[in-house]
Amino acid sequence: MDLTIVWESMPRLLGGTVLTLEITFLSLLAGLCLAVPVAVARLSYRRILWMPAYGYMLYFRGTPLLVQLFLVYYGSGQFQPLLDQAGVWFLFREAYFCALLTLTLNTAAYTAEILRGAISAVPRGEIEAARSLGMSGLLLYRRIILPKAFRLALPAYTNEAIFLLQATSLVSIITLLDLTGVARIIVARSFEPYKLYITVALIYLAITYLVAFAARHAERHLSAHLRERPVEGVAGASGR
Amino acid sequence: MTPDVGPREAALRVTNLHKAFGSLDVLRGISLAAHEHDVIAVMGASGSGKSTLLRCINLLDIPDAGEVHVGGELIHMCFDRRGQRTAADPRQVDRIRTRLGMVFQRFNLWSHMTVLQNIIEAPIRVLGVPRRRAIEQADQLLRKVGLYDKRDDFPAYLSGGQEQRAAIARALAMEPEVLLLDEPTSALDPELVGEVLKVIDDLAAEGRTMLIVTHEIGFARAVSSRTIFLHQGMVNEQGPSRQVLDEPRSERFRRFLSGGNWGRAALTTPSQTGGNE
Numbered sequence: 063m064d065l066t067i068v069w070e071s072m073p074r075l076l077g078g079t080v081l082t083l084e085i086t087f088l089s090l091l092a093g094l095c096l097a098v099p100v101a102v103a104r105l106s107y108r109r110i111l112w113m114p115a116y117g118y119m120l121y122f123r124g125t126p127l128l129v130q131l132f133l134v135y136y137g138s139g140q141f142q143p144l145l146d147q148a149g150v151w152f153l154f155r156e157a158y159f160c161a162l163l164t165l166t167l168n169t170a171a172y173t174a175e176i177l178r179g180a181i182s183a184v185p186r187g188e189i190e191a192a193r194s195l196g197m198s199g200l201l202l203y204r205r206i207i208l209p210k211a212f213r214l215a216l217p218a219y220t221n222e223a224i225f226l227l228q229a230t231s232l233v234s235i236i237t238l239l240d241l242t243g244v245a246r247i248i249v250a251r252s253f254e255p256y257k258l259y260i261t262v263a264l265i266y267l268a269i270t271y272l273v274a275f276a277a278r279h280a281e282r283h284l285s286a287h288l289r290e291r292p293v294e295g296v297a298g299a300s301g302r
Numbered sequence: 303m304t305p306d307v308g309p310r311e312a313a314l315r316v317t318n319l320h321k322a323f324g325s326l327d328v329l330r331g332i333s334l335a336a337h338e339h340d341v342i343a344v345m346g347a348s349g350s351g352k353s354t355l356l357r358c359i360n361l362l363d364i365p366d367a368g369e370v371h372v373g374g375e376l377i378h379m380c381f382d383r384r385g386q387r388t389a390a391d392p393r394q395v396d397r398i399r400t401r402l403g404m405v406f407q408r409f410n411l412w413s414h415m416t417v418l419q420n421i422i423e424a425p426i427r428v429l430g431v432p433r434r435r436a437i438e439q440a441d442q443l444l445r446k447v448g449l450y451d452k453r454d455d456f457p458a459y460l461s462g463g464q465e466q467r468a469a470i471a472r473a474l475a476m477e478p479e480v481l482l483l484d485e486p487t488s489a490l491d492p493e494l495v496g497e498v499l500k501v502i503d504d505l506a507a508e509g510r511t512m513l514i515v516t517h518e519i520g521f522a523r524a525v526s527s528r529t530i531f532l533h534q535g536m537v538n539e540q541g542p543s544r545q546v547l548d549e550p551r552s553e554r555f556r557r558f559l560s561g562g563n564w565g566r567a568a569l570t571t572p573s574q575t576g577g578n579e
């Protein structure tokens with residue numbers, strides 16, 4: 063089989079890979095920062111906190127990412143005067159910014175849902191112990207609830223990160239030259255879709271594998287406290 | 303407004319406490335006072351509201367009516383917009399809680415922190431004790447409860463008895479005026495009960511003010527100055543422990559005491575099993 067076209071395209075494909083990684087990483091990071099307050103608000107008893115969080119999560123989890131992307135990228139044009147006034151139109155003109163914004167809002171909604179479940183799963187007794195020692199509010203969240211919730215959320219969050227990586231391929235539709243976007247252009251000129259797309263697929267696969275591998279390591283590290291002490295010598299400690 | 307804090311003011315005073323869960327009246331007017339150095343044993347059948355009583359004292363459950371004074375300071379309550387009774391000043395509650403140590407049946411250590419981290423967490427974050435000072439104090443407590451060599455282990459590495467001793471050390475680190483202990487040994491294997499009772503015994507000998515929910519009759523007789531028996535949400539009998547435990551007046555209490563299965567380790571004092579160090 064003649065793989066010349068693959069070799070020749072490789073530098074450009076790797077260039078696209080860099081953009082894919084960049085978009086994935088930045089939206090994951092921003093998404094996580096946004097997801098924490100959203101999840102906390104979602105769990106609040108106060109209606110003015112949980113209702114907006116609920117609506118936000120419902121919308122971004124209940125509509126296709128592609129539609130959200132179109133809405134922000136094409137839809138923002140209709141609000142140009144308004145956005146201009148706010149001084150942010152120059153941002154919405156950029157496909158890159160629209161992609162980042164949409165992906166961030168989308169992953170934040172899913173991550174908030176994951177965190178909501180994890181926070182609810184933090185043992186009540188441990189929270190009560192903290193309260194009984196005078197901890198409350200932000201301190202309680204920061205020191206006890208969130209550290210425990212993050213650990214519980216890690217497996218599901220890894221899935222979300224992998225999903226987002228794949229989902230970034232949609233940004234090629236709004237003209238960005240990510241890995242998929244670059245491949246589409248090369249294919250359009252070379253008429254070799256099979257070889258190129260299989261290469262692209264393998265690159266996504268390799269990244270996914272690396273992410274899953276790193277996540278497994280992180281998980282082992284973070285859950286050290288849940289495993290029993292490794293048995294020392296012959297007679298192990300009398301663990302429970 | 304400001305209660306006079308006379309020298310005779312009780313360390314803990316509970317007045318006419320009521321609590322219902324839905325239609326279930328769990329507490330129906332409980333009053334008690336613990337003076338400094340008092341050790342009060344709280345007994346009662348399962349479901350009689352012993353845990354609820356302790357939880358209402360530090361507001362983990364909100365009592366429907368009644369007052370709680372800690373060291374003469376009344377915990378202020380009010381009604382929110384929906385008509386729910388609630389603490390008037392959440393910061394007062396946090397402050398009061400630092401003065402009431404709570405030890406739970408199931409330990410409730412923070413599993414993501416080592417024993418030492420569990421103990422220094424609240425003193426540093428809540429009381430603002432400098433880290434170095436908190437660690438010194440924690441090490442002292444760990445020696446006292448016989449866990450110094452476990453200080454850097456996670457709770458999952460410990461036995462139940464060790465976990466409970468760590469939990470006691472965590473409560474003590476706040477230097478509370480009153481310790482509330484909710485069946486501190488009933489989640490433990492029988493052979494681990496002694497080491498925890500020994501620690502509590504030592505605390506009583508130090509003159510700590512304690513309210514202990516316990517089924518260990520022998521322990522209550524040996525350690526507590528007074529015993530309170532709850533039945534159907536009310537104080538059914540109370541008095542000096544030796545007196546009421548040896549000669550219960552109420553028929554209920556007599557039947558409870560002869561109930562047998564709670565009497566495990568009943569007639570032994572807790573000193574035969576020391577800590578492991």
Ligand SMILES: Nc1ncnc2c1ncn2[C@@H]1O[C@H](COP(=O)(O)OP(=O)(O)OP(=O)(O)O)[C@@H](O)[C@H]1O
Nearest residue numbers: 323326328346347348349350351352353354355485
């Ligand atoms: N949060 C709650 N919601 C509803 N009912 C509750 C709640 N907490 C306790 N109860 C009920 O209140 C009653 C008293 O419970 P409590 O835990 O205080 O009993 P206890 O005397 O501590 O019993 P045990 O010896 O089994 O620990 C029980 O019938 C229990 O089912």
Ligand SMILES: [Mg+2]
Nearest residue numbers: 352353354485
């Ligand atoms: Mg109980």
